[in-house]
Amino acid sequence: MPTKDLTIAMIGSGGDGVVTMGEMLAQAAARDGLNVIKTEAYGPQIRGGETSCVVRISSEKIYAQGDAVDILAVFNWADFGRFKGEVVLHPNAAVLFEEADAAAPTPADLGLGEGHSWVPVPFLKLATESTGTKAAKNIVSLGLFAELFGLPNESIRAAVEKKFTKKKAAVLEANLKGFDAGVAFAKALPGDLGARRLLYTKGSPKLLMSGNEASAVAAIHAGCRFFGGYPITPSSEVLHFLSEWMPKVGGSVIQTEDELSALGSCVGASFAGVKSMTSTSGPGLSLMTEMLGLASMAEIPTVVLDVQRGGPSTGLPTKSEQSDIWQAVFGGHGDQLRAVVAPTDVADCFHATVDAFNIAEEYQLPVIILSDQGIGQSRSTVDEEGLVHKVVDRAIPDPALGDKYLRYQDTESGVAPMSSPGMKGLMYQTNGLEHSESGSPSAMYLTHEKMNHKRYRKLRPIRDKYERFLQFGPEKANVGILCWGSSAGPVREAVAAANARGESVSAFVPQLIYPFPKHPFLKFLAGCDKLLVLEISFAAQFYKYIRTFMTLPDDRTILFKRSGGKNLTVGEVNDEIRKALAAKLPLEVKK
Amino acid sequence: MSATLEMPTFQPADYKTDLKPVWCAGCGDFGVLTGVYRAMAELQFKPWETVVISGIGCSSRLPGYVATYGFNSVHGRALPIATGVKVARPELNVVAVGGDGDGLAIGGNHFMHACRRNLDLCYILMDNEIYGLTKGQAAPTTPSGDKTKSTYYGNPEPSVDPCELAISMGATWVARGFSGDLKGTVDLLVKGMSHKGFAFLNIMSPCVTWRGDDQFKTLKAKLRNLPEGHDPTSRSEALKFTRETDIMTVGLLYEVKQPSLVERLSAQKVTSLRGGAPPTTQDVIKSFYPAF
Numbered sequence A: 001m002p003t004k005d006l007t008i009a010m011i012g013s014g015g016d017g018v019v020t021m022g023e024m025l026a027q028a029a030a031r032d033g034l035n036v037i038k039t040e041a042y043g044p045q046i047r048g049g050e051t052s053c054v055v056r057i058s059s060e061k062i063y064a065q066g067d068a069v070d071i072l073a074v075f076n077w078a079d080f081g082r083f084k085g086e087v088v089l090h091p092n093a094a095v096l097f098e099e100a101d102a103a104a105p106t107p108a109d110l111g112l113g114e115g116h117s118w119v120p121v122p123f124l125k126l127a128t129e130s131t132g133t134k135a136a137k138n139i140v141s142l143g144l145f146a147e148l149f150g151l152p153n154e155s156i157r158a159a160v161e162k163k164f165t166k167k168k169a170a171v172l173e174a175n176l177k178g179f180d181a182g183v184a185f186a187k188a189l190p191g192d193l194g195a196r197r198l199l200y201t202k203g204s205p206k207l208l209m210s211g212n213e214a215s216a217v218a219a220i221h222a223g224c225r226f227f228g229g230y231p232i233t234p235s236s237e238v239l240h241f242l243s244e245w246m247p248k249v250g251g252s253v254i255q256t257e258d259e260l261s262a263l264g265s266c267v268g269a270s271f272a273g274v275k276s277m278t279s280t281s282g283p284g285l286s287l288m289t290e291m292l293g294l295a296s297m298a299e300i301p302t303v304v305l306d307v308q309r310g311g312p313s314t315g316l317p318t319k320s321e322q323s324d325i326w327q328a329v330f331g332g333h334g335d336q337l338r339a340v341v342a343p344t345d346v347a348d349c350f351h352a353t354v355d356a357f358n359i360a361e362e363y364q365l366p367v368i369i370l371s372d373q374g375i376g377q378s379r380s381t382v383d384e385e386g387l388v389h390k391v392v393d394r395a396i397p398d399p400a401l402g403d404k405y406l407r408y409q410d411t412e413s414g415v416a417p418m419s420s421p422g423m424k425g426l427m428y429q430t431n432g433l434e435h436s437e438s439g440s441p442s443a444m445y446l447t448h449e450k451m452n453h454k455r456y457r458k459l460r461p462i463r464d465k466y467e468r469f470l471q472f473g474p475e476k477a478n479v480g481i482l483c484w485g486s487s488a489g490p491v492r493e494a495v496a497a498a499n500a501r502g503e504s505v506s507a508f509v510p511q512l513i514y515p516f517p518k519h520p521f522l523k524f525l526a527g528c529d530k531l532l533v534l535e536i537s538f539a540a541q542f543y544k545y546i547r548t549f550m551t552l553p554d555d556r557t558i559l560f561k562r563s564g565g566k567n568l569t570v571g572e573v574n575d576e577i578r579k580a581l582a583a584k585l586p587l588e589v590k591k
Numbered sequence B: 001m002s003a004t005l006e007m008p009t010f011q012p013a014d015y016k017t018d019l020k021p022v023w024c025a026g027c028g029d030f031g032v033l034t035g036v037y038r039a040m041a042e043l044q045f046k047p048w049e050t051v052v053i054s055g056i057g058c059s060s061r062l063p064g065y066v067a068t069y070g071f072n073s074v075h076g077r078a079l080p081i082a083t084g085v086k087v088a089r090p091e092l093n094v095v096a097v098g099g100d101g102d103g104l105a106i107g108g109n110h111f112m113h114a115c116r117r118n119l120d121l122c123y124i125l126m127d128n129e130i131y132g133l134t135k136g137q138a139a140p141t142t143p144s145g146d147k148t149k150s151t152y153y154g155n156p157e158p159s160v161d162p163c164e165l166a167i168s169m170g171a172t173w174v175a176r177g178f179s180g181d182l183k184g185t186v187d188l189l190v191k192g193m194s195h196k197g198f199a200f201l202n203i204m205s206p207c208v209t210w211r212g213d214d215q216f217k218t219l220k221a222k223l224r225n226l227p228e229g230h231d232p233t234s235r236s237e238a239l240k241f242t243r244e245t246d247i248m249t250v251g252l253l254y255e256v257k258q259p260s261l262v263e264r265l266s267a268q269k270v271t272s273l274r275g276g277a278p279p280t281t282q283d284v285i286k287s288f289y290p291a292f
Helices: A018-031 A077-081 A123-131 A134-149 A153-164 A169-188 A211-222 A236-245 A259-271 A282-297 A325-330 A346-363 A399-404 A445-456 A459-466 A485-500 A518-526 A541-546 A570-582 B029-043 B059-065 B078-088 B100-106 B108-117 B162-169 B182-194 B215-222 B235-239 B261-271 B281-286
Strands: A005-013 A035-042 A050-058 A069-074 A089-098 A117-121 A207-210 A226-229 A252-255 A276-280 A302-308 A339-341 A366-372 A379-382 A429-431 A469-472 A477-482 A505-510 A512-514 A528-535 A557-561 B050-054 B069-072 B093-099 B121-127 B173-178 B198-204 B223-225 B248-255
Touching: A005 A018, A005 A077, A005 A134, A018 A035, A018 A050, A018 A134, A018 A153, A018 A207, A018 A379, A050 A077, A069 A077, A069 A134, A089 A134, A123 A134, A123 A169, A134 A153, A134 A169, A153 A169, A207 A211, A211 A236, A211 A276, A211 A302, A211 A346, A211 A366, A211 B281, A226 A236, A226 A259, A226 B078, A236 A252, A236 A276, A252 B078, A252 B261, A259 A276, A259 A282, A259 A302, A259 B078, A259 B108, A276 A282, A282 A302, A282 A325, A282 A366, A302 A346, A325 A339, A325 A366, A325 A512, A325 A541, A339 A346, A339 A459, A346 A366, A346 A379, A346 A459, A366 A485, A429 B059, A459 A512, A469 A485, A469 A518, A477 A518, A477 A570, A485 A505, A485 A528, A485 A570, A505 A518, A518 A528, A528 A541, A528 A570, A557 A570, B029 B059, B029 B093, B029 B121, B029 B182, B050 B059, B050 B078, B059 B069, B059 B093, B078 B093, B078 B100, B078 B108, B078 B121, B078 B261, B093 B100, B100 B108, B100 B121, B100 B162, B108 B121, B108 B162, B108 B198, B121 B182, B162 B173, B162 B198, B162 B235, B162 B248, B173 B182, B182 B198, B182 B248, B215 B223, B235 B248
Parallel strands: A005 A069, A069 A089, A089 A117, A226 A252, A226 A276, A276 A302, A302 A366, A339 A366, A429 B069, A477 A505, A477 A528, A528 A557, B050 B069, B050 B093, B093 B121, B121 B198, B173 B198, B223 B248
Antiparallel strands: A005 A050, A035 A050, A035 A379, A207 A379, A339 A512, A469 A505, B173 B248
């Protein structure tokens, strides 16, 4: 029986072209109007080591990477072994592997069931014979896949043409031969792999972008015209993209000497009246903590995108984790104010980023976007119509104020209009020292207390105006899931599946993390018998963060947390839902 | 027809704020501050189009005393902030100021890269060879062997010459001055603030509190002017006047013309468009459709 939803995994070493292959597959599917989510994973060496690329293609809306692989291509079994526990096969998966690799396991080793297909393929030989180079293994595989699994053959061929069109004619010709050799090999294969053929009707093309790219586009949309960045995995794509596009819109990008300078330059640009942003990951955010304090004290709007990876220290640079929440919300000395938002998928990176700018500019404080590798570097199809978001600009003082202008006036909202260089008569000298309403340094207790009040007064209006959250499932439910960030996708699919089975499950996903949308969450909590908190942080940072400002009902709260290194899967959420549904109330509370 | 004689619009006093400097009586930084007022007046900098930026330290308090836009930021970070200001708003006059600890120790990395980028701003390093604000610890410019609060048995480390560092890292205008010589200081400030590219001015600015009353006298005795005929475009000639021990040569050591970062970035803004119109958000979004 053909399927509407197919997950394809490709595994090899650097140079096997796994990433290019996945990208061409994803592009071709997007061109034919299919829905795609593509994720990549690498070893810690970032370049040259083992690589896996998983592409999920579906004719229906999808929210998570596929967690059970239907089709697996292995160029090298040793590399496959390095993704143990990360690339999980469907029992009926089709496994196509390099015939020449003697290290093949048995189907039983991989936990395959009766319906599986086990197909040795002479990738190397086919590539060498058809194209003259083994480098075309990936192109041969594309032909093979297209034919076997009903993938958009014509579009994949077009993708191959596009990829090699700038090379010599002979190179293009050779690669097309490789593609055809794959097709021919597939046609000659005995047995029926047709159960995994993708069924779809061609639609209009969709955008294909990564979360990092969606954030970068959003920055341009929000009016950001200065980006100061320092390379770090897994966020560098933002720097790359903006280095191309920012000059075109009249803005500037500089690659600084470190993250202190990256955020420092953003603080400077914003002080000068230009919206600014930097992007980083956990280790970079640690260095930026100093500047977050300055931006908080001097009340300077700026945006920091943290694409989380496994930590602490260098940790797992190429893999996702949700363990920067404490650093984002609490990191830094003194009582400092910032806001934190968290996107839930690729398209939401666009909205979260524009929101971050809006909050920063309206309330004059640094805003952190907590994305993660799972959405930052995964590419997914996005509907163009959805990429619309209102932009807010900072308040500018009335030039007539002249000498009466107080940069840090203690207003009811906590916000005083902000002048910038070039505005005559509205000059001020700011600093990281505590200061009076005019900006003059002061170490007086009374001033400090008053100005802390002023700054913290912004929190509630931010919460009320920018409170964003997702809710899935019925209002009243036996199990209510609380999660955040990239966990939203698998949770959404698992909840939908559970509801379809008639199970009473719902979910709440805050997209504004700090300040927290407490009231809608309390309403949600009141509607569920049990609360299931899900997160990818060994120390349960999210769960514990929530408990800093409210109590959770211990005798009806279940916590599922684990380390990062692997994105949350629909299967895991299903398991936790099943256990939670079966749990008897009141739950035993650990002492 | 007679030429119209116009009075300059801005006088040195126009750049003064109401804030009274916190510096000790006799501090060398007073001379620099006066020099800044005079240089800005001579250049007729519009106060509202001028930004003075600093890090932390005694000398870093200076922006608070200058009636322009000002930013007294955090320790060592004057140059990152200034870089953002100047890159974002190239039309502004940007002056960064600070001390030797701020600029060469905690901010040393930024200093090297600011020199290398050749960004259009003037960086004034007020060098008293000591940490003053934290009460007398050794700085990167403290001479080897000197006893300070943090070097009880004498400074065990060799010191750095900021001008040598600036020249070797690619600054395109490098000078040394002495805050006790107001005329010379103003002259160098005017030139430095007019330079297209990164102008680095190392002003010896004595600390009477932690280096003793005689630091003025010692420095003054060591002062030499650059020899006549010095070729400031020669890097090797300029470097001859660095790492001096018994004498201290002041003046414009090094000056070359190189495209500044602002010029390079501005040119890229033009070339990136390839003659077309700037893209809208929709254009940027549409670039993500599969292009085949």
